[in-house]
Structures are given as C-alpha cells and as structure tokens.
Amino acid sequence: MRKTILIPTDFTVNSLNTLKTVLTNNSSDTSLDIILLHGLTLNDSIRELLFFSKMKQIDSLTNNEFEEAYEVLCNKFDSQINSFKIDLFTGYNQTAFNSYLKANKVETIFIANRKQKLSNRKSFDLSPFIRKSNVEVITLNTNTETLQQEKGKITEVFLNQVSIS
Amino acid sequence: MKKNSRIILLFLIPFLIVIFLFGIFIYATVSNYSEDYLFRLLEARANKVAKERFAGETNFSKEEPSDKLPHEKDFFIPINDKLDIISESKKVGVDELFFKDVIKKGQARFVTNEYLYKGIKYKSKKSDFIVITVAENYFEINQAENLIKTMLFAITAAFLLLLYIAVYYSKNIFKPISAITEKVKEISSENLHLRLSEDTAKDELYELTSTFNDMLDRIETSFETQNNFISNASHELRTPLTAIIGEADVVLAKPRQTEEYVEALKIILQEAEKLDNKTKALLFLAQTGFNGKVQKFEKVRIDQLIWDVKENLDTLNSKNKIHLDMELLPENPLKLKVNGNIQLLHLAFSNIISNACKYSDNHVTVSIGASDDYVYIIIKDKGIGIPENEIKYIYDPFFRASNTKNYEGYGIGLPLTRNIIRMHNGKILVTSIENQGTTVQITLPSIKTLS
Numbered sequence: 001m002r003k004t005i006l007i008p009t010d011f012t013v014n015s016l017n018t019l020k021t022v023l024t025n026n027s028s029d030t031s032l033d034i035i036l037l038h039g040l041t042l043n044d045s046i047r048e049l050l051f052f053s054k055m056k057q058i059d060s061l062t063n064n065e066f067e068e069a070y071e072v073l074c075n076k077f078d079s080q081i082n083s084f085k086i087d088l089f090t091g092y093n094q095t096a097f098n099s100y101l102k103a104n105k106v107e108t109i110f111i112a113n114r115k116q117k118l119s120n121r122k123s124f125d126l127s128p129f130i131r132k133s134n135v136e137v138i139t140l141n142t143n144t145e146t147l148q149q150e151k152g153k154i155t156e157v158f159l160n161q162v163s164i165s
Numbered sequence: 166m167k168k169n170s171r172i173i174l175l176f177l178i179p180f181l182i183v184i185f186l187f188g189i190f191i192y193a194t195v196s197n198y199s200e201d202y203l204f205r206l207l208e209a210r211a212n213k214v215a216k217e218r219f220a221g222e223t224n225f226s227k228e229e230p231s232d233k234l235p236h237e238k239d240f241f242i243p244i245n246d247k248l249d250i251i252s253e254s255k256k257v258g259v260d261e262l263f264f265k266d267v268i269k270k271g272q273a274r275f276v277t278n279e280y281l282y283k284g285i286k287y288k289s290k291k292s293d294f295i296v297i298t299v300a301e302n303y304f305e306i307n308q309a310e311n312l313i314k315t316m317l318f319a320i321t322a323a324f325l326l327l328l329y330i331a332v333y334y335s336k337n338i339f340k341p342i343s344a345i346t347e348k349v350k351e352i353s354s355e356n357l358h359l360r361l362s363e364d365t366a367k368d369e370l371y372e373l374t375s376t377f378n379d380m381l382d383r384i385e386t387s388f389e390t391q392n393n394f395i396s397n398a399s400h401e402l403r404t405p406l407t408a409i410i411g412e413a414d415v416v417l418a419k420p421r422q423t424e425e426y427v428e429a430l431k432i433i434l435q436e437a438e439k440l441d442n443k444t445k446a447l448l449f450l451a452q453t454g455f456n457g458k459v460q461k462f463e464k465v466r467i468d469q470l471i472w473d474v475k476e477n478l479d480t481l482n483s484k485n486k487i488h489l490d491m492e493l494l495p496e497n498p499l500k501l502k503v504n505g506n507i508q509l510l511h512l513a514f515s516n517i518i519s520n521a522c523k524y525s526d527n528h529v530t531v532s533i534g535a536s537d538d539y540v541y542i543i544i545k546d547k548g549i550g551i552p553e554n555e556i557k558y559i560y561d562p563f564f565r566a567s568n569t570k571n572y573e574g575y576g577i578g579l580p581l582t583r584n585i586i587r588m589h590n591g592k593i594l595v596t597s598i599e600n601q602g603t604t605v606q607i608t609l610p611s612i613k614t615l616s
Contacts, residue, residue: 024492071536075495153596155606158493158532158543 004033006106008126010116013069013156018112023077031082039126042090069157097129108136169335176331188316199304207283211298214239219289240297357385386584405436465505474514493534500535503609513585516578524548547602
C-alpha cells in the first residue's frame with residue numbers, strides 16, 4: 001500500500017519530530033511518499049522570478065543539521081519510505097493549495113500543534129490553508145518543552161518524544 | 166640575522182636593476198625628444214634665414230634678433246665647383262660627411278656636446294646653397310645635469326624607502342614562524358595538551374600549525390592512552406594478587422584443617438588463573454599494537470561497539486542503568502560502520518558513558534543513528550551537569566568542574582576521548598546545563614559503501 005503524506009516544515013530539527021512520530025506509528029506494510037512542505041512568498045520582481053530556482057531556494061533555507069537529521073530518519077525507516085522530497089509552496093490562496101494537494105495526490109496531512117518558527121521573512125505559516133483543505137488532517141501533540149541546551153542540534157531528533165493524539 | 170640580510174638583498178637587487186633601467190630609459194627618451202624638438206626649430210630657422218637672405222626681405226631682418234635661438238649662428242655656403250668640403254667643414258666645425266649628406270639628401274644633422282648643427286639645401290634663384298644653422302645644445306647644457314640629479318635623487322630616495330620596507334618585511338615575515346618556534350619550545354612531554362594557535366587565514370602557515378597540532382593530538386593520545394592503560398592494567402593486576410596474598414595470610418595465621426587448606430588453595434588457584442588470563446590479555450594487547458606505536462584501523466560496527474562498552478561497564482559497576490536507545494538505528498547496518506581502532510573507540514566511549522554514569526546516579530541513555538555520511542552517538546544523562554562558565558575548560562587535562570568534588574576522577578577522560586574522536590576525523594559536542602544534565606553528541610564519519 002502506498003500513501004502520500006504531507007508535513008509542513010520550518011527547517012528546524014525540532015520540526016522533524018512530527019515526521020519521526022508519523023514514521024514510528026506507521027504500520028510496516030504501508031510505504032509512504034513524504035512531502036515536507038514550506039510556504040514561501042514569491043517575489044514580485046520580474047528579475048527574481050526569472051532566476052528563481054526552487055532547488056537553490058531550498059538549499060538556502062535548509063541547514064546542515066536539518067539535512068543530517070532527516071537522513072538519520074530516512075535511514076531508520078528506509079523500507080517504509082517510498083519517496084521523500086522537500087518542496088516549497090508558493091501559492092497565495094486556498095485554491096492553489098488545494099490544487100497542489102490534488103496534483104501531488106496528498107492523502108493525509110500531519111501537523112504539529114506547536115507554533116512554527118519562521119526564520120525567513122518571506123516564509124509564511126501553512127496551517128490556515130491546511131485546516132481549510134479537503135484532505136484528512138491529523139494534529140500531533142508535541143511536548144513543547146525542549147531543553148535549551150540541545151536547541152538546533154541534531155540531538156533534538158533523537159531525544160524528543162511526540163505522541164499521537 | 167643571516168636570513169634577514171639575504172631577504173633584504175633579494176628584495177633590493179632586482180629593484181635596483183629595474184629602477185636603473187628605468188632611469189636610463191627616461192633619460193634616453195627625454196634627451197631624444199628634446200634634440201628632435203631643437204632640430205625642428207633649427208630647420209625652421211634655417212629656412213627662414215635663407216629666405217630672408219636670398220629674397221632680400223630687409224624689413225624682416227630687423228625684427229630678427231628676438232627670434233634667434235640661443236647662440237645661433239648661420240652659415241651660407243654656395244654649392245658650386247669651388248666648394249671645398251674639407252676646409253668648409255673645418256670652418257663650421259662639423260664632419261665632412263655632414264656636407265655630403267646635405268648635398269645628397271637635402272638635409273643633415275650633426276650633434277656635438279655643445280652645439281647642434283642642422284644643414285639644409287636651399288634653392289635660390291641664382292644657385293643652390295647649403296644653409297647651416299648652429300645653436301647651443303640646449304638640453305645637454307642646461308637640462309641633462311638637472312635630469313640626472315633628479316633621477317639619482319629619486320633612485321636614492323626609492324632605495325632608502327625600499328630598504329626600510331625590506332627590513333620591515335624581513336623581520337615580520339618570520340614573526341609567525343618565530344612565534345611558532347617559541348611555542349613549540351614550550352611543549353614538552355609534561356604539557357602535551359598545549360596547542361599552537363591556528364590562524365584563520367588558510368595559508369601555508371595555517372597548514373603548518375594545523376599539521377603540527379594534529380601531530381600533537383596523536384602524540385598526546387598515545388601518551389594518555391598509555392598512562393590510562395598502565396594505571397588500569399596495574400589496578401587489574403593488583404586485585405587478584407591482593408586476593409592471593411590475603412588468602413594465604415589468613416590460612417597461614419594458624420594451623421588449619423585439610424579441607425580449609427584445599428578451600429584456600431582453590432581460591433588461590435582461581436585468582437592465579439585470573440592473573441594469568443590478564444597477563445595473557447596484556448601480552449596480546451601489546452602484540453596487537455595497543456602500545457600507541459601502531460594503530461590499526463579497521464571497520465568497526467558502532468552498535469556492536471556500544472553494546473560491548475555497556476557490557477563492560479555493567480560488569481564493573483552493577484548499579485549502572487545504561488539504556489541503549491535503538492529507536493533511530495538505521496535499517497541498513499552497513500551505515501553504522503566506521504573506520505577506526507576498536508580499542509581506542511572502546512576507550513573513548515567507555516570514558517564518556519562511565520562519566521555519564523558517575524555524575525548522574527547511573528541513569529544514562531545512549532542513542533545511535535546514522536545519516537548517509539555520519540554515525541551519530543548521543544549520550545544523555547540527567548546528572549549534575551557542568552557549570553556554564555566552566556564548559557570551555559572541559560578539554561583541559563586534569564581540569565575538573567567545581568561541582569565534581571564529591572566524585573572521584575583525575576580529569577583526563579574527556580581530553581583523551583576528544584583526541585581519539587579527532588583521530589577518527591569525528592566531532593564531539595558537549596552541551597550541558599548545571600543540575601539538569603549533560604548531552605554528548607559524537608559524530609563519526611561512516612565508511613562509504615559502494616552499494
């Protein structure tokens with residue numbers, strides 16, 4: 001069985017805990033197509049639109065710790081993951097979001113009840129779109145307290161526990 | 166000092182050669198140009214005086230004096246059969262060739278130190294004339310000396326300036342090297358933990374210092390390993406010996422029953438066997454290059470290694486509660502393989518984990534995970550932690566945080582571990598909050614598999 005799921009991300013190691021929970025609770029006979037989605041407003045200037053490259057943009061948003069952390073997760077759940085991609089959503093309205101979901105055949109969206117940390121000033125929170133979308137949305141309870149000392153380090157993904165509600 | 170003067174010479178000689186060539190070039194160009202200019206003037210003058218003379222424009226000649234070039238003299242020599250070139254040339258003071266040139270080519274130049282001669286052939290109505298204008302060699306007399314003086318002054322000034330720069334450079338260029346030498350002199354077997362300060366600029370000196378530091382890392386590690394090893398080994402050897410001596414003492418204190426002797430001898434035999442095993446193990450270790458001289462690197466599975474460490478620590482202290490968190494263990498075990506020396510890594514991990522046990526009432530979580538390039542080992546305890554302002558000293562040998570007074574230790578475990586991890590091209594990251602716990606994150610590069 002295959003299933004496409006979508007998880008909003010803000011490119012922090014902590015945000016990967018949602019993914020970790022999803023994968024931990026996934027039954028082993030379902031293989032997942034995972035999309036990590038980040039909302040980003042496109043610039044209006046024609047020059048920037050002309051030279052806009054999604055890959056470069058994602059590269060500039062991610063950091064080494066994040067990449068390493070999701071590689072760790074991918075290695076752990078190798079057999080459950082069918083495909084894995086990080087994507088940017090650059091639309092402005094609900095219709096655009098709905099068609100994005102449709103085009104990517106997203107069946108379930110997992111969202112953490114914790115507030116996203118949007119470091120880039122062009123990023124925006126996807127949760128209003130997600131709540132109004134017409135696919136299944138599952139909210140995960142993350143324990144909000146993160147120890148200050150491990151902030152941003154790959155350790156976060158190892159130690160933090162998230163429960164499914 | 167010798168090197169200094171050599172560098173100064175190396176600086177100065179090419180510079181002097183260049184600047185002299187430069188000076189000669191400038192002199193030649195300027196003198197050439199000014200001569201050319203004077204000759205053109207002379208030619209114009211010659212034409213003018215000839216016209217004046219043969220056209221008989223008398224008015225013209227009255228205004229003349231102001232127009233004359235300095236020390237100007239004019240000669241008019243008719244070209245006819247009576248022309249005696251030799252005597253004429255003597256009279257004017259030029260070469261014979263000059264006259265021939267004028268007749269043949271229509272014009273000629275002649276230069277002496279004091280005078281410039283310009284001759285042209287002029288056709289008047291009566292016959293042809295050779296008109297020669299002579300003027301002072303203005304440049305040679307008035308300007309050349311000045312130019313040479315100026316240039317010599319400029320060369321001297323530039324030379325002095327460069328001498329200063331060369332001396333400055335020769336002193337400063339070796340400053341970092343002498344700093345390194347000074348620092349290296351400080352380092353001896355007693356303070357092997359000292360390191361050269363590494364510049365951020367990625368130049369040759371940076372490479373030199375970092376190579377030297379790497380070498381120190383290796384040396385220090387092998388030193389510490391040996392120290393650690395010797396103290397551990399002697400402790401290990403002493404335990405059974407103490408048992409044997411104690412048992413023998415007790416039995417010999419008074420006459421005993423046969424059973425008691427048998428019992429005591431059994432115990433002694435047991436302990437002696439232990440001793441024998443340990444000696445054998447020591448010999449084996451010595452043979453396999455644990456002496457710090459040869460470090461064999463081989464493929465090591467990290468999870469297996471951690472299990473071994475846990476088992477080992479559990480036998481040493483049964484109160485340990487080491488929880489191995491395999492939640493993020495990769496499905497492909499090949500990703501857990503690193504290139505390393507088993508004994509050293511074992512030592513490193515048991516140091517960290519036993520530290521964690523020691524300072525946290527024995528509750529320790531060890532998590533293992535792997536990305537495509539690295540293996541991560543995270544050791545977390547909820548113990549006493551490290552005070553924030555002391556965390557930068559934790560890698561100094563024999564440093565112990567202020568809150569560790571009630572715990573035994575020498576303060577060499579962590580520096581040793583760091584050196585071992587460094588030798589494996591890994592990273593170690595210690596984060597801690599006092600009274601909340603410590604997290605150690607160790608990153609080791611995994612072996613790239615070609616699958």
